[in-house]
Amino acid sequence: xxxxxxxxxxxxxxxxxxxxxxxxxxxxxxxxxxxxxxxxxxxxxxxxxxxxxxxxxxxxxxxxxxxxxxxxxxxxxxxxxxxxxxxxxxxxxxxxxxxxxxxxxxxxxxxxxxxxxxxxxxxxxxxxxxxxxxxxxxxxxxxxxxxxxxxxxxxxxxxxxxxxxxxxxxxxxxxxxxxxxxxxxxxxxxxxxxxxxxxxxxxxxxxxxxxxxxxxxxxxxxxxxxxxxxxxxxxxxxxxxxxxxxxxxxxxxxxxxxxxxxxxxxxxxxxxxxxxxxxxxxxxxxxxxxxxxxxxxxxxxxxxxxxxxxxxxxxxxxxxxxxxxxxxxx
Numbered sequence: 001x002x003x004x005x006x007x008x009x010x011x012x013x014x015x016x017x018x019x020x021x022x023x024x025x026x027x028x029x030x031x032x033x034x035x036x037x038x039x040x041x042x043x044x045x046x047x048x049x050x051x052x053x054x055x056x057x058x059x060x061x062x063x064x065x066x067x068x069x070x071x072x073x074x075x076x077x078x079x080x081x082x083x084x085x086x087x088x089x090x091x092x093x094x095x096x097x098x099x100x101x102x103x104x105x106x107x108x109x110x111x112x113x114x115x116x117x118x119x120x121x122x123x124x125x126x127x128x129x130x131x132x133x134x135x136x137x138x139x140x141x142x143x144x145x146x147x148x149x150x151x152x153x154x155x156x157x158x159x160x161x162x163x164x165x166x167x168x169x170x171x172x173x174x175x176x177x178x179x180x181x182x183x184x185x186x187x188x189x190x191x192x193x194x195x196x197x198x199x200x201x202x203x204x205x206x207x208x209x210x211x212x213x214x215x216x217x218x219x220x221x222x223x224x225x226x227x228x229x230x231x232x233x234x235x236x237x238x239x240x241x242x243x244x245x246x247x248x249x250x251x252x253x254x255x256x257x258x259x260x261x262x263x264x265x266x267x268x269x270x271x272x273x274x275x276x277x278x279x280x281x282x283x284x285x286x287x288x289x290x291x292x293x294x295x296x297x298x299x300x301x302x303x304x305x306x307x308x309x310x311x312x313x314x315x316x317x318x319x320x321x322x323x324x325x326x327x328x329x330x
Contacts, residue, residue, distance in 0.1 A: 002317045003113050005095065008083045009318065012092075012099040015075050025218040026075060027100040028199025033072035034097025034305060035195055036065065037090075040133040040145040041307035043182035047126055048133035048145060049308025052118040053090035060132035065146040068205035072096070090115035094305045106194070106220035107298040108325040112306065112313035139177050147177040149208065150253055150268035163275040170268045171276045181307055187300040189273055189282045194297040197221040197230035201265055207250035210265035222297075224290050224329030231287040233257065233264045238274055238284060294326040 016026050033055075040060075041049035054060050055073060073093075080092040087095070091113045098111050116122075123131035137145035151169035154161075164171065178188040199217055201208035211217040213230045223229035236257065237243060243255045243266075255266040273279040286293040302324075306313060315322070 002314045003086060005087065005111060005113070005316045005318045005321075008079070008086060008092070008095065009099050009102075009321075011079045011082060012076070012096050013103045015079055016100060016103055021071065022200055023218045025104070026072065027104045027218055029069070029072040030076070030096040030100040031195055031198055033069050033076070034094045034100075035191075036069065036146060037093045038305045038307060039147070039181065041181045042133070042145065043180060043307075046308065050090055050094045050305055051115045051308045051312065052123060052126070053088065053093060053115070054118060054123055054127070054132040055093060056089065056117075057120075057123065057131045059130040060134045063132075063134035063144045063146065064142050065140070065144045065148065066134070068202065087113050088115050088117045090117050097301075097305065101194075101220065101301070102327075104198075104219045105327065107294050108321060108327055109298045109302055110315055110321045110323060111318075112309075112315045114312040114314055115309055116312070139173055139180070145177075145180075147174060147269060149206070152253075152268075163271075164277060167268065167272065167275045171272045171279075174269055174272045175276075181304070183300070183304065185278050186282055186296065187303065189279055189286070190293060190297040190300045191304060192270065192273060193222065193231065193234075193283070193286070193293075194301065196270060201267075203248070203250050207248075207252040208254060208265065208267055209248060209250075210254075210256065210263045212265055212270070214262040214264060222286075222290060222293055227290070227329075231283075231290070231293070233259075233266075234274060234283050235287045237266070237271075238280065243271060243274075291326060291329070294329065295324065298324045298326075 018026050037055050038050045076092050076096045080089050095111050098109050102108050120131055127133055133145050135143045137143050140148045151173050153166050154168050157166045196212045200211045203209045213221045221230040245253045245255050248254055253268060255271050257264040273283045
């Protein structure tokens with residue numbers, strides 16, 4: 001049944017403001033949370049994804065890739081309790097990411113409701129005793145279905161080798177993880193960029209540090225035609241040639257770029273968009289076609305967050321949210 005979600009959207013938007021969190025906004029955290037709820041989908045077994053609200057079960061919360069998400073889970077759950085008659089917790093988990101994009105200047109994306117909240121019995125029937133899709137991943141060394149940031153250089157590969165060869169383990173991991181979800185290379189590029197334009201990395205959470213886009217990490221930063229913004233960092237990296245890596249205090253590789261006294265942080269998974277020739281072509285294309293990026297990113301986000309929900313969803317009837325709209329292009 002189609003629903004008007006204006007009140008839920010408004011309360012989620014209010015919940016974004018948190019002066020004590022990072023740069024004062026939970027938007028990056030809501031986006032990461034919705035992504036991680038959805039990114040466990042397996043197109044072969046047709047399990048995982050945002051249906052089920054399995055992020056509320058201990059095994060999925062304990063997935064190393066989900067570290068640092070507790071605040072998002074708690075805040076979204078509090079908003080949901082007020083609107084439990086309108087939508088499921090699984091829907092609220094994902095809608096929070098949609099609201100975060102819109103509230104911070106990104107595209108307006110129509111949302112569809114109908115995800116279920118699995119009981120423990122229902123979840124166990126699908127995933128076994130863990131009640132969640134995490135822990136059976138074959139591509140991540142810790143077993144997660146979610147992507148990891150860095151698989152290191154190919155064993156025995158000389159430093160003189162092209163990055164596309166030397167860094168093949170991470171490139172292949174990124175591509176195979178997104179292909180497992182049923183997503184293509186273009187969708188992979190836009191989803192990584194649209195998510196990583198936001199927020200900070202924290203040593204105590206991931207082992208990485210600094211912001212991807214330090215000038216404004218709590219807003220949509222892929223600016224319109226003629227603007228600079230987050231995509232420009234990729235273009236500048238591409239023009240610089242081979243990137244110098246540094247080993248941070250947590251013994252993690254980073255490929256940071258300094259500009260005007262600010263540090264633009266990149267992990268190996270980010271650099272894969274420049275190391276791989278196909279990813280690089282797509283990334284640089286979007287730097288020259290920003291409106292296309294906004295539209296394709298919105299469509300890819302909607303696809304990602306609806307994986308595993310076939311036959312369940314109904315589009316919302318909220319005024320102004322009947323179709324994807326690009327807004328606030330700077």
